[in-house]
Amino acid sequence: MTGSRVIFALDFASIEEAGSMAKVLGDAVGMLKVGLELFTYAGPAAVALGKETARPIFLDLKLHDIPATVERAVAGASVLGAAIVTVHASGGPAMLRSAAERARKDGAGLQIAAITVLTSLDSRDLRAIGVEGDPAKQAERLARMAWEEGVRTFVCSPQEAAALRASLGPEATLVTPGVRATGVADHHDQKRTLSAAEAVRAGADWVVVGRPIREAPDPLRAARDIAREMDAALLRLRSGEADGTSGEGAVVKRGDVRSRSDG
Numbered sequence: 001m002t003g004s005r006v007i008f009a010l011d012f013a014s015i016e017e018a019g020s021m022a023k024v025l026g027d028a029v030g031m032l033k034v035g036l037e038l039f040t041y042a043g044p045a046a047v048a049l050g051k052e053t054a055r056p057i058f059l060d061l062k063l064h065d066i067p068a069t070v071e072r073a074v075a076g077a078s079v080l081g082a083a084i085v086t087v088h089a090s091g092g093p094a095m096l097r098s099a100a101e102r103a104r105k106d107g108a109g110l111q112i113a114a115i116t117v118l119t120s121l122d123s124r125d126l127r128a129i130g131v132e133g134d135p136a137k138q139a140e141r142l143a144r145m146a147w148e149e150g151v152r153t154f155v156c157s158p159q160e161a162a163a164l165r166a167s168l169g170p171e172a173t174l175v176t177p178g179v180r181a182t183g184v185a186d187h188h189d190q191k192r193t194l195s196a197a198e199a200v201r202a203g204a205d206w207v208v209v210g211r212p213i214r215e216a217p218d219p220l221r222a223a224r225d226i227a228r229e230m231d232a233a234l235l236r237l238r239s240g241e242a243d244g245t246s247g248e249g250a251v252v253k254r255g256d257v258r259s260r261s262d263g
Contacts (some may be wrong), residue, residue, distance in 0.1 A: 004030040005200075007208045009035060010022065010038050015049070019053075028223035031084075048080075060085075060086045062087070070099050071098040073085075074087075074099045074112065078110040083110065084175075086113045089115055089143065113153040114146035114155065116164075117142070121135060136160050139156050143172075144168075152171060153175065154168070154172060158207070174205050175206045176199045179199050180195060196229050209226055
């Protein structure tokens, strides 16, 4: 695996488009995210892009079902060779426990990542579905529950990363979507966002980036710029020169995701 902490979202409607962009980006990204859109169109062939490009696959299926069904889906993700598969933490303790135990039982290195609160939701949205409290409190509540059931990788808004890092400690791997390029004001459908550097300062190990790379005039340069921005932020943290208050005092480390791209 390269040093890039960027997970590129392969949000394309065809395997051809996804594969072409993955090859263009090469080692400028550390992982490739296969989400619902591409997986619905291409199925397991989308995960096979990992072997073709020597990139681990972040299989973002957001599993949320009864424990037995999720357990079997986790087994399938393991067979496909994914490095990480996502599940909704709101699926509850039994579902999370079944997923984590199945991943360990298979022994293929698959990690379970618990989705806390989608970055498209805010406090008003949560109230609409019967959840009291702000997204930060809900994210921490769900993450703690998932931790107790054996999950060690978590997906959260960059705005919640500092709180989760403080709560869960350095052993947790934090993945943050909702990351934008520095200086870009358009957040699209994301409501709780930060820049890549701010996410690192808050405690993120990995950031998921889609549109800022995909829609850039030069996607490869955009990916490299974001990776360099993250590296610079981490260097400043390590040298004790970080400024601002975002993530101040956070314990930052690199999530240990073993590459399964070479089988």
